[in-house]
Amino acid sequence: MSVSLQSLQQQINSIPNVTGSGVPVQQYVSEEQQILTQQLTSVPNQELTTISNQTSALNSLQTALQQLQTATQSLASASTWSPVTATSSNQTSFTVTAGPGALVSSLGVSVTQLAQGQISVGQSIGSSVTSGGTFEIFGASGTSGTPLATITVTTGESLSDVVADVNLDSSTTGVEAFIMGNNQLAFESEQTGSASAFTVQDQTGNFISSQNQANVQTAQDASISLAGVTVTSSTNTFSNVVPNVTLTVLATGTGTLNISQDTSTLVSSVQSWMTAYNNVIDLLGKDTAYTPATSSSSGTSGPLLGDANATGLLSQLPNAINSLVSIPGDTLQSLSSVGIVVDPNTGHLEFQSASGFTINGKNFGGSLQDGQTMFENALSKNINNVEQMFGVVAGTTLQTVIPTSGVLGNLNNAINQFVGFGSITGSIPTELQSLSTQSDNINQYLTQVNQTINNRIADYTSQLNALNASLQRSQSQLSLIDSLFGGTAASTASTSSSSGSSSSSSSSSSSS
Incomplete structure (x- = not known):
């Protein structure tokens, strides 16, 4: 019986646990959690x-x-197709700027007079008023009308206070006061032009009178002669005297205003549009790519490989770009007819290269006309037909418009299907919403799974802890029973072990 007790105790003690008797709860729980997490x-x-x-x-x-x-939509605006450059042959006398829609022209300009405001200076009255009174300020119509303001001055009031009183009404009168020279009360119109003229009428003669008021500067309009026609302005800026042109006069003098077509700006706008198209093509190429497996790596797929939207764009965008547009009486039919082509290697839109394209080491196209030159020549020949082929919306000054015809109209319609327009939701936002819903559902499922795992781990931990408690009790009971027998289990086991060894040794000698 003692051997059986010892054997049982040894079995209990042999349960793996680096910290002592019982099972290693934390180790088993961690391993179980890893397995469940991996599986689920x-x-x-x-x-x-x-x-x-x-x-x-x-x-x-x-x-x-x-x-x-x-x-x-920016390229479809007529304002994009009317870039001009305006120059002045005499920038000392006048400068000029032109906006979209200005007509190519050359006009003679003669600046005969600059715009200026009125300045009037009164008598010297000292730093303070010795005798009070009133004066009135009238507008350009003169003293026959109603005064714009009546200023009351009290005896002993400082001259600076009088100035402040006048300036309180500046928003109404358009006249500001200031101190000039030997304590002289001076007045100046806030704006330029003949309409800014004013009259100060002194009712008492203490401040300004017709005898001592001097208009050191008279209000007048700017005046120019443009192609022989006299034009005036209350300021030194003339806007739209020539449509979509602003002219600023600086000094009297003569010169020529020149407005010429700015082809380089339009070319830049077309290049910006092509760059935006090429960026989309590059993204589609990257995200739909598949890299085959090799001996050292597995194959990889782009995130949009097989995606319906990506596949649709890869066909619809080139179809829109390469669409034919019939222009009556002209050979223009497509972008290629004005020098804009698709590179077969990259799918990029670009001005045709004079050397053609090289595919797999072989040149195609030979010696071609430079695409940008073709485009500029088409503009010079008939810009209206080029605009019609592109689908430019005429008669608008807006920076962006919705094209409905031509290459731009076809492209815009194709894009709208994917990104949406107005109240119509595009297919890409719809797919993004679907992916978001899928993600939410999976996360909800994972929340439930993780809760289940946590519950199972908690149960498993409780079971292992209960097992350890049971093992500890069994070990204690066996130790108590063994002690009641006086430790005979240990000595018997030792004797048996010794006898077994002797017998084995004897048998071995005998065999020898």
């Missing part, structure tokens, strides 16, 4: 990663499409 959450987490990558790629694609949409 790895697939949903992989799905979440896939959805996250798709969402990020679609958001980038949507942003690039919106930028292309803006560039398309």
